[in-house]
Amino acid sequence: MKPRIVAFIPVHNEEKSIRDCLAGLGDQSLPKDIELDVIVIADNCTDRTEEVALEAGQEFNLRLKVLTTKNNKQRKVGALNAAWKSIYGDPLDLYEKKSTIFEDYYRLSVKAILGMDADSRLAPGALFQLWEGLMSARNIGGVMAKYTMRMPKKKSLISGDDVYYEEKMASGDYGGPIERWWTHQQKQDMASWLLDLQYSGGSTYVLGGQATLFRPEALQYVIDENKLDGPWQDESDVEDMLLTWQIQKKWKTLISPTARCFVDAMRSYHTFRQQRNKWQSGTVELLTNSDIGVKSKHKGKIWRSQIKSLIDLIIRLLFILLLVLAIATDQFYWSWVWITPVVIASVLNTILAIKTPMHRTIDVILAALLISPEIYLWVNLVTFINAWLGKLSANKKDGWANQYNAERGNTRSKLTEGIIAIVLLITLATYICIDQRAFLTSETVQTAVKPYLQTGWKILTYLTVYTSLAMLYQIWKLRGKHTA
Known part of the structure; x- marks a missing residue:
């Protein structure tokens, strides 16, 4: 035979x-x-x-x-x-x-x-x-x-x-x-x-x-x-x-x-989220559940990926918080140095878009402008948060069932509700800043807020420098002739 x-x-x-x-x-x-x-x-x-x-x-x-x-x-x-x-x-x-x-x-x-x-x-x-x-x-x-x-x-x-x-x-x-x-x-x-x-x-x-x-x-x-x-x-x-x-x-x-x-x-936000929820939750379970009894020599790489997602999340949330607080209290100062990590990220994503098989011109442009990468990253950060919160939850979700139901159209996304909630939150914050402008820009408030702003910007700077160096290292590695 x-x-x-x-x-x-x-x-x-x-x-x-x-x-x-x-x-x-x-x-x-x-x-x-x-x-x-x-x-x-x-x-x-x-x-x-x-x-x-x-x-x-x-x-x-x-x-x-x-x-x-x-x-x-x-x-x-x-x-x-x-x-x-x-x-x-x-x-x-x-x-x-x-x-x-x-x-x-x-x-x-x-x-x-x-x-x-x-x-x-x-x-x-x-x-x-x-x-x-x-x-x-x-x-x-x-x-x-x-x-x-x-x-x-x-x-x-x-x-x-x-x-x-x-x-x-x-x-x-x-x-x-x-x-x-x-x-x-x-x-x-x-x-x-x-x-x-x-x-x-x-x-x-x-x-x-x-x-x-x-x-x-x-x-x-x-x-x-x-x-x-x-x-x-x-x-x-x-x-x-x-x-x-x-x-x-x-x-x-x-x-x-x-x-x-x-x-x-996955053709839609909802089916993608359910698939990634299953993948991310399963990965977290393998990393943290000692009862499963398996290890991998790649465990360090996977943990570094999780830490990177956490740092990406902290950088964005901290930047939004500091930016709103600085503008609201009239203590915002622009620096051209901030463009550096944006340029590095643009170069990295452009290279990745070009190295992606059968890419389209529009995808390379959107990658260079950081529009597509940022939207995609936020979706993955939501999945990251959901997976770790699920780890702390007492109720174990069936990832396979959730993905199957999403693909069959038996469940629907809450994306619309989420966008509405964010818009309302931004509107409310803008209204408060305008309505309480005199109070927020008073010397008393500025003096009280300034130390927190200084500490926050310093932490954000350290994290941004770290991620910029990591992106430069990734760009350096991509000089090779490997294909995806």
Whole structure:
């Protein structure tokens, strides 16, 4: 029996995206004498996902089977483990089942497991590149593709009288200016993360579930080491990060410098927030929960990322507070030195925008003006606050359920209410400053406020100098030839 790669693709009502995912696998050129098998795991599907997958398997000449889960309450984790058990058996089976000779040989023939999401598509040649990366050394446990968010086409390209207008819009292939802008921000964020990993040697603290090639021995090691019935666990909202940390105890985890995978982005503020809430909350839980019992050599890098978010938040809140207080008490003095960090940030974001694959001119301009980066940063800071407040809360939220409900339109965003509240707060503050102008600019108030302003500006200066030096270091690293 020839050696093979087996692809695990968990699906839940993915009839619109599964065909494109399988088409990408049909495009792959396999290494010599290597075969590809595809297992689509249908988890509680109520649409035509299974039927579409089988039709696509025939269309693209794939060795494909559909595995239907039974009594699965662990969603994606349970679906992936079901595929694993279909090959390697279930240690929780009450009856000892003797495997056939064919099953034994098949098990031995599996040299790599490809974990993929149904809304992902490998670029031609990506699977071959992942295979080369995995087989380049015996101690590599997993290699992840480089992810690039797919930019939706302009919906203005669809004629208003096109009889298929609604169908085309429902397909998700088209989007308006806001959706396209939002997609690019996620794409640039991903590009920045991938570049940082590559400049740090290519080792990654998370093998993303969108497209990662695993060595079966590494997955089996996780099972044996932790007494599990399958490699994936639902103890964390970031099951892929948890698995990566467990693999890292013995194996290397890398990103491929060449293999690319195209993935769908979150098209709206609400769905993005729910996804990032899940990611951020899961990351915080892994960092702080000793009961999970996993560590990563990248833990310092992740903590530094959390501290950076905290510093970014403090700088902005402190600047707003000091600026309002200084203007209200007529003690504001402009200094051109303040332009320095703004210029550095503009240069950094322009470079990142240019290094982002398939970028648009408008995105580079908005990055240089710091309009897009600042809006995107504030959204992430809100997520950062929400994750840490959730850590202190007694009620544990189901991140997967919240994300699923947001994507299905079962919940709505509170963005409008938030914007209204901010506008009202600004209006109220402006009114008070104008109405109480004489009192606020009196010598008594100015004298009382001045020491706090001086201390606040000094703290803000130190923090700004630190972040400016960090940005200069990042710009220096970006001089390399790595691509995102």
